[in-house]
Amino acid sequence: MQIRPKVSLIDEPVHIQIDGLEPHSYVTVTAVTNNVLGLTCSARSSAVFVADSNGSIDLDTQKPVSGSYDCADGMGLFWSMAIKDIQYTPVIRNGELRYGPAETVVRLCVEYNGEILCTADCIRRLYDPDVQMLNITKLDMVGKLFIRNGNAPALGLIVLGGGEGGLASPMTYAALLASHGYPALALAYFRFEHLLPNLREIPLEYFEKAIHWLRHHPACNGQVVVYGRSKGAELTLLLGSKYPEVAAVIASSPSSVVCIGDVEQRPTGGYRKYSSWSVDGRPLPFVPWSDELCAEAERSLRNGRGIDQVHRRALLEADGIERYEIPVERIHGPILLISSGDDHWWPSTLHCERIKRRLSEHGFPYRCVHLDYPHAGHVIRFPGVPTTQLRMNGGTPGANNAASAESWQEILRFIEQLHHEGGERD
Structure with missing residues (x-):
């Protein structure tokens, strides 16, 4: 053999x-x-x-x-x-x-x-032998920085996980991106170290500091791209629209709107709902969920079912949806969107279509690439790993693998082109 x-x-x-x-x-x-x-x-x-x-x-x-x-x-x-x-x-x-x-x-x-x-x-x-992992545990930033020894300064990436919190997921991407020559910071934002235990009103200023820190790190050439998956993809679009230092955005299974962060049952009945994010100490407006939708989501999660139908219903029933939309037209660079038609967490294809429509309506001057995989589920990652864990995520093993293989190569090409363009400007 x-x-x-x-x-x-x-x-x-x-x-x-x-x-x-x-x-x-x-x-x-x-x-x-x-x-x-x-x-x-x-x-x-x-x-x-x-x-x-x-x-x-x-x-x-x-x-x-x-x-x-x-x-x-x-x-x-x-x-x-x-x-x-x-x-x-x-x-x-x-x-x-x-x-x-x-x-x-x-x-x-x-x-x-x-x-x-x-x-x-x-x-x-899992990563190149020349890749070094550095733990960053500071009051205003918690993450793991992966850099490949001996590399010239290159485009840097901030990698953001989803609603699971912590660093276990984003560090797998950051390590692999560093293996391809790009310094990558897997950044935690809740449920890790001294950070908040729940996804409740996370200050966007926290991420602004991380962007500034990576831009000025010796391994970075000054370009910073934010790459997020799921809830982290929603976050990347917000960060790109708010901070012009972000050179580009990669959003895998994103949302076009600010979605609910966390809920808790009140002792007297009903639910208290929290925004995921805050700015200047004030929570960002988010697509509202009724108590009925909160209860439906809890039942679905408890029984191992998806909640995409809950997110879809909240989106379609919301009055004044413009108030919750992410102003993606303010992003100061190219966008790569990745979505799947059998996403069981939220309707990512619908969200990407809404994002593209908003960009078109505002005459967005940069390129926007959208990769959509109708038969894939929520977990589109890099190739070479099992894609058989379908419960709660959707898709089929073959479709999920095909989406992962193609989209990962597109991500690497997208980053390489950005790095090349940045070098030409320098």
């Missing part, structure tokens, strides 16, 4: 070819690992292939006859892994939050008639 390359970044494709088989024989190829993105687990996939007349199987070009995926895709065994027994303990202390081991071993096994013919290991790196 040939695996090329044997060692690769997690977002890089690998080529798998098996030779020396009986022509036209049926063989099973299995992939297993005990770690996904730094989390201990049991993950497994398998597929049955028919060797060609030369006794060879090329996973890039051959479709399996059965198994955990059903298309010709050299990375199919990686993204179709079913994950079990995942061990995840929320960590709220920066010094205790690790991202590792830096390398994950995926073992591939070829079987014929119940007999193991060969095995081989594929090493997948």
Whole structure:
């Protein structure tokens, strides 16, 4: 069995070819690992292939006859892994939050008639060995900065997670972006260290300080792009519209409006509702939810169902919706939007269409790229990782993988073009 390359970044494709088989024989190829993105687990996939007349199987070009995926895709065994027994303990202390081991071993096994013919290991790196992680734990900023040693100053990114809070998710993106040569700050904004425990009226001024800090860091060339997913995507659009220092915005599964942040039941009945964000100590107006919608969302989450229908209903029923819209036309640079048609958290495709319409109405002078994936769910990330966790997120494993693979390459191209344009201006 040939695996090329044997060692690769997690977002890089690998080529798998098996030779020396009986022509036209049926063989099973299995992939297993005990770690996904730094989390201990049991993950497994398998597929049955028919060797060609030369006794060879090329996973890039051959479709399996059965198994955990059903298309010709050299990375199919990686993204179709079913994950079990995942061990995840929320960590709220920066010094205790690790991202590792830096390398994950995926073992591939070829079987014929119940007999193991060969095995081989594929090493997948979560980030480049030259990437350094620096913990930033200050009163006015908490995050992890990833920089690749020896790089010239480059465009910097601030990576923002979603409604889960903390840093566990954004640091996976920041580490990978740094591996591609861009200093990246995974920035926490609630449910971590001394920050607020809930998504309630987070001051936008907190992010302004982080933008200023990264712009003046020696690893950064002065360009700062904000990249957020889900709730973080809503936030990136707000930051870009408020702070001209933001050179561009990448918003994956965004909202076109300021959405509700948190709710709590009152002892006397009903709900108290909170804005997600504040400016100058005042909460930003947000699309209102009735007590009925709050109760429906709670029931849905409790029963493992999506809440996209709640967000959609609130959006369509709101009076004076203009009051809650994010003024995206004030963003001082290009925008990359990513959405999915089977998003179970909120209607991201609808929101992106609203964003584009507003930009057009205001004669937005910069480019806006919109990538929409009708059959994908909420979790569009980078390629090379399992996309089989559909509960609450939507989509199908294949559609989610295709969206992740294409959009990640578009993100890297978008950033590279910005970096090049910034260098020309300098």
